[in-house]
Amino acid sequence: MRLRGVGRRYGLAGPWVLRGVDLGLPARALVRIEGANGTGKSTLLRLLAGIDAPTEGRICGDRPRTAYVPERFPAALPFTAAGYLVHLGRIHGLRTAEAAGRAEAWLTRFGAAGHARTPLAELSKGTGQKVAVAQALLAEPELLVLDEAWTGLDTAARDELDRAVAERVAAGATVVFVDHDPRRLAGAADRAYRVEGHGLVAAPLAPAGASAGPRVRIEVAGPPGTSLPAGLPGDPAQEAGEAGALRLTVAAVHSDALLSALLTARPPWHIRRLTPVPGDVAVPAASGVPVRPTAPDEAP
């Protein structure tokens, strides 16, 4: 999908918010959009998500299966949390039982399973945001558009969303996000753009002075004569490890997806050790990966 010469203004004679925007969205990419307040970030995301149309210009190519987390969640809808997720899952083409299973799984991942039967209107802002994020993730979209989706989430849920984003990208999806925190997924983004002067300009991937985020080292060993699979999540740096092992260094946000890819490779790779890179800030707890590293200095 590609935006060509896209412009958007509100009202017949309103000022242009965006103009002449050209943007291609590659597969398997994490794309950050930044910019000052009111410059048009949400406008751009709504166009990308397909819930708004350009005033001029075109969006070309086949629309990927798309899911979107808006800046404001419409909490007044007459559903329970689980009912809403199943309804959205059905809209995304899932069977009811499958949608219900995914709804339960995502609510559990975000620590909101206890609110499955709570009406949306009675949810706290943070729990409502977990539901908003879950509705987008359960669709396993090819294009995931996140407008300040981390806002209002507790620390554990923010980390979980980081991991879910990395998993989506590892699965080949494109994730486009806006977040007020310049450190959000720093070190993991593949491209960054700033909305400026009604257009898009390339932005540095990690702003000067911002942390590149915690990293982990993973010592792996493959069957003799096997080389590392191509296209691994997080594009890990490689160096020789101990006793014929390979030492991979990757942003911690990609570690779950990387471990999964290695363990499910054919033939599978053996994980010998996982350690945080000294000097980086704390590594988020790994989840959903059927391996526990055995080193005494393993990540928490």
Ligand SMILES: Nc1ncnc2c1ncn2[C@@H]1O[C@H](COP(=O)(O)OP(=O)(O)OP(=O)(O)O)[C@@H](O)[C@H]1O
């Ligand atoms: N539905 C709308 N009708 C009229 N004007 C709108 C509408 N949506 C956005 N705008 C205007 O378009 C401009 C860009 O808004 P937008 O929300 O896209 O910016 P933003 O960069 O996401 O802002 P913020 O950082 O504050 O979230 C603003 O001047 C805003 O008032």
